[in-house]
Amino acid sequence: MRVILTAKPRKKPLIPVEAETIIPRHFRQGRDLTVWEGNRERSLRDIFDVMVERTAAAAEEVEVILRGDVSRFKRVGEYMDAGKITIEGDIGMHCGNFMTGGTIEIHGNADGWLGREMRGGRILCHGNAGHYAGSGYRGEKFGMKGGTLEILGNAGDFAAEYLAGGEVIIHGNAGDLPGVEMVNGTLTIHGNCSRPCGNMTGGTCTVLGTVRGMLPTFRKNSTLLHGSDKIPLTVFEGDIANRGKGILQVREYSYDD
Amino acid sequence: MTELLLRNACVIDPLNRVNGDVMDIAIRDGWIVESVGNGAEVIDARGFLTLPGGIDSHTHICGTKVNFGRYMMPEDMRAGRTIRKGVMHATSGYSVPTTYGNSYRYSAMGYTSILEGAMAPLEARHTHEEFSATPLQDTMANTLFDGNWPVMEAVKEKDVKRAAAIVAWTLAAVKGFAVKLTNPGGTEAWGWGKNVTCIRDPVPHFEVTPAEIIETLIRANELLRLPHSVHLHCNNLGAPGNYQCTIGTFDLVPDLNKERQSLYATHVQFHAYGGTSWKDINSKAEPVAYSVNRKPQIVIDMGQMMFGKTTTMTADGPMEWNLYRLHHNKWSNHDVELETTSGIIPVYYSKKSLVNCVMWAIGLELALLVKDPWQCLLATDNPNGAPFVRYPEIIGLLMSKRYRDEEFRTIHPDTGKRVILDTLDRELGWHDIAVMTRAGQAKALGIAKIGKGHLGVGAEADIAVYPIRIRDTDPSRDYAAVVSAFQRTAWTIKRGRVVCRDGDVVVEGTNRTIWANSRVPEAFDMGRDPEFVKKFDRYYTVRMANYPVQDAYIPRSGCIESEAVL
Numbered sequence: 001m002r003v004i005l006t007a008k009p010r011k012k013p014l015i016p017v018e019a020e021t022i023i024p025r026h027f028r029q030g031r032d033l034t035v036w037e038g039n040r041e042r043s044l045r046d047i048f049d050v051m052v053e054r055t056a057a058a059a060e061e062v063e064v065i066l067r068g069d070v071s072r073f074k075r076v077g078e079y080m081d082a083g084k085i086t087i088e089g090d091i092g093m094h095c096g097n098f099m100t101g102g103t104i105e106i107h108g109n110a111d112g113w114l115g116r117e118m119r120g121g122r123i124l125c126h127g128n129a130g131h132y133a134g135s136g137y138r139g140e141k142f143g144m145k146g147g148t149l150e151i152l153g154n155a156g157d158f159a160a161e162y163l164a165g166g167e168v169i170i171h172g173n174a175g176d177l178p179g180v181e182m183v184n185g186t187l188t189i190h191g192n193c194s195r196p197c198g199n200m201t202g203g204t205c206t207v208l209g210t211v212r213g214m215l216p217t218f219r220k221n222s223t224l225l226h227g228s229d230k231i232p233l234t235v236f237e238g239d240i241a242n243r244g245k246g247i248l249q250v251r252e253y254s255y256d257d
Numbered sequence: 258m259t260e261l262l263l264r265n266a267c268v269i270d271p272l273n274r275v276n277g278d279v280m281d282i283a284i285r286d287g288w289i290v291e292s293v294g295n296g297a298e299v300i301d302a303r304g305f306l307t308l309p310g311g312i313d314s315h316t317h318i319c320g321t322k323v324n325f326g327r328y329m330m331p332e333d334m335r336a337g338r339t340i341r342k343g344v345m346h347a348t349s350g351y352s353v354p355t356t357y358g359n360s361y362r363y364s365a366m367g368y369t370s371i372l373e374g375a376m377a378p379l380e381a382r383h384t385h386e387e388f389s390a391t392p393l394q395d396t397m398a399n400t401l402f403d404g405n406w407p408v409m410e411a412v413k414e415k416d417v418k419r420a421a422a423i424v425a426w427t428l429a430a431v432k433g434f435a436v437k438l439t440n441p442g443g444t445e446a447w448g449w450g451k452n453v454t455c456i457r458d459p460v461p462h463f464e465v466t467p468a469e470i471i472e473t474l475i476r477a478n479e480l481l482r483l484p485h486s487v488h489l490h491c492n493n494l495g496a497p498g499n500y501q502c503t504i505g506t507f508d509l510v511p512d513l514n515k516e517r518q519s520l521y522a523t524h525v526q527f528h529a530y531g532g533t534s535w536k537d538i539n540s541k542a543e544p545v546a547y548s549v550n551r552k553p554q555i556v557i558d559m560g561q562m563m564f565g566k567t568t569t570m571t572a573d574g575p576m577e578w579n580l581y582r583l584h585h586n587k588w589s590n591h592d593v594e595l596e597t598t599s600g601i602i603p604v605y606y607s608k609k610s611l612v613n614c615v616m617w618a619i620g621l622e623l624a625l626l627v628k629d630p631w632q633c634l635l636a637t638d639n640p641n642g643a644p645f646v647r648y649p650e651i652i653g654l655l656m657s658k659r660y661r662d663e664e665f666r667t668i669h670p671d672t673g674k675r676v677i678l679d680t681l682d683r684e685l686g687w688h689d690i691a692v693m694t695r696a697g698q699a700k701a702l703g704i705a706k707i708g709k710g711h712l713g714v715g716a717e718a719d720i721a722v723y724p725i726r727i728r729d730t731d732p733s734r735d736y737a738a739v740v741s742a743f744q745r746t747a748w749t750i751k752r753g754r755v756v757c758r759d760g761d762v763v764v765e766g767t768n769r770t771i772w773a774n775s776r777v778p779e780a781f782d783m784g785r786d787p788e789f790v791k792k793f794d795r796y797y798t799v800r801m802a803n804y805p806v807q808d809a810y811i812p813r814s815g816c817i818e819s820e821a822v823l
Contacts, residue, residue, distance in 0.1 A: 137331075137332070137335075138331035138332065139329075139330055139331035139332030139333070140332050141586070
């Protein structure tokens with residue numbers, strides 16, 4: 001089953017749309033879905049041109065394709081458990097909140113909080129992601145607990161904050177403070193970042209680029225050669241300010257004065 | 258003139274010795290009267306249980322530390338969300354909800370008056386601002402004097418009258434209702450990184466003991482003829498073995514007032530622990546209750562703990578530091594310069610934790626072992642023991658041995674070796690519950706005489722009608738029906754107006770702030786006392802002229818005047 005949702009031009013395109021109903025399972029059930037545009041509840045058909053091809057026996061067989069300007073559509077794929085969502089352009093904040101299964105593929109950029117508190121499944125973002133990708137929301141002590149979040153572009157600040165399981169891979173650069181308060185899981189940054197992993201207590205963070213503002217509360221332990229390219233990495237343990245036992249391995253690093 | 262007639266109400270009104278009579282209640286312009294005309298609006302209560310509006314005599318719902326709890330606990334706002342509906346604002350939060358959330362939920366449970374348990378005088382404005390956004394309950398604020406420098410100097414000089422004068426000036430300045438002592442002396446010692454373990458430890462620099470502070474302020478309080486007694490959070494809260502300190506404190510209390518107690522000891526559950534460490538903690542509710550039973554001059558509240566998530570917040574800074582060392586989660590600590598401290602941490606009370614199970618049992622044991630319900634009131638120290646929305650469950654537990662036994666089977670298996678709850682067969686009745694949730698509070702707070710907590714002619718028409726018929730209900734068996742009835746009134750009437758109907762608030766509400774003003778002779782006016790003024794301007798970071806809360810913060814003032822005898 002393929003559901004193609006093409007966003008209609010809106011009179012006030014800056015008003016955010018809360019679209020947590022857009023998950024594959026809901027389309028298989030054929031429910032009348034609504035979304036909130038600002039403080040107005042709208043039928044899905046008021047907001048999108050909806051095209052449905054074939055039927056599906058299970059949510060796993062449903063693919064939802066979002067076209068047009070959905071850059072202000074929030075919470076797409078929240079609590080998604082199966083199937084696939086493909087976003088052809090940019091997507092708004094909180095895409096894939098709490099998802100437990102299935103796949104979200106974003107061909108453009110994602111706004112903040114991509115895959116926050118994700119539990120399973122896979123998110124692939126071809127563009128850049130905003131701040132707090134794969135993190136926990138305000139006050140939450142355990143962020144992402146499972147699944148895979150892969151960002152082919154850059155990520156903003158606080159990527160994988162409170163990471164507690166699963167895998168976050170950032171192919172570009174990450175911003176300030178990635179992996180802060182990490183408890184478990186793995187975070188890999190292929191590019192550069194600054195001040196990673198403050199207060200981490202567990203898990204592994206690998207930075208294959210350069211770290212600026214390396215925190216002084218990490219103890220240098222050893223060196224290793226990473227992967228088939230045998231990239232030399234320095235291995236740190238920390239955050240010792242927090243009696244942490246996390247592993248931070250970096251290719252190049254510098255401390256702030 | 259607006260008139261309302263509440264018909265066929267099954268009334269329990271302990272202060273007027275009414276117990277389950279079916280009667281009509283006539284209301285004119287917000288007050289209960291003998292009769293009303295034929296044009297009055299009529300509500301048929303259909304034989305439902307009708308009580309005076311609920312009064313919470315110790316809760317934390319407004320002020321700087323509650324608000325800091327909100328800052329600290331953004332995740333708490335994920336729970337308890339309700340959308341805008343009619344006159345109701347959107348609300349959110351569970352243990353530290355928005356002010357409207359507090360007000361609506363209290364109103365749905367039939368509560369019409371609440372007392373904020375601890376207001377630092379210096380930060381009183383914030384409390385009053387939040388009061389004005391808690392529109393469905395009349396509000397009062399306990400004012401903290403536990404680490405007050407001028408008071409401790411007066412205590413050191415054994416000058417009860419001067420202590421009284423300082424209390425009178427401060428209460429009038431900050432529109433406070435009563436004297437609150439939170440870990441007296443301990444909060445000042447905390448400024449030095451220390452604490453006091455019990456009532457005989459001297460406070461650094463001032464060299465006074467908590468016992469002296471408590472005794473002096475009890476006497477000062479009575480000299481001022483204040484409506485409420487001293488409201489005490491004993492020293493050494495939450496420490497295994499602290500019950501001896503609690504009983505020692507109770508032994509200090511003289512019987513000075515014929516109309517009410519001389520000491521209100523709050524959240525005594527946290528002060529009735531035996532043992533020497535967390536490993537051997539056990540219940541000492543029995544000796545504490547025995548002490549209360551022999552002393553009519555003492556009223557306590559349960560401080561019941563209920564399992565689940567909540568936020569603890571108190572002016573007892575050193576205690577919160579100890580809790581932080583147990584939990585290693587978020588922690589806030591705050592020093593209010595010359596007055597007190599505060600601390601906040603989030604907690605999760607678990608049935609898997611033996612300590613928590615013992616705490617749960619102690620609160621219930623206190624309520625069941627104190628013979629006179631007027632001496633043990635129902636409260637959770639909201640939100641410290643549990644958010645106030647859990648009160649109905651506590652009522653159910655107190656009224657049903659079967660419910661207690663069922664709960665007991667789900668908690669830590671070793672609890673039975675540490676507590677005696679499972680051996681207590683007492684089941685409280687409807688009248689006891691009416692005492693413990695409103696009449697007892699009205700008497701203890703001294704607000705029965707301004708028409709609170711009873712339904713006699715001349716009383717303020719604050720009424721809660723619960724959708725349950727007591728003659729058809731056996732609370733011991735149908736505890737689930739009791740719990741659900743107390744969760745949502747059929748009608749909550751505040752000052753003669755229906756404010757809440759079947760759980761939905763139907764009016765904006767206009768509350769009143771009740772505060773105490775004790776008039777002292779001119780010689781005792783601290784505003785003109787050169788020594789007091791000099792020290793104030795020297796040590797406070799604010800000028801004395803900027804310290805009092807302006808009238809603009811009290812849109813509807815309910816001042817209780819009294820004449821001090823100094």
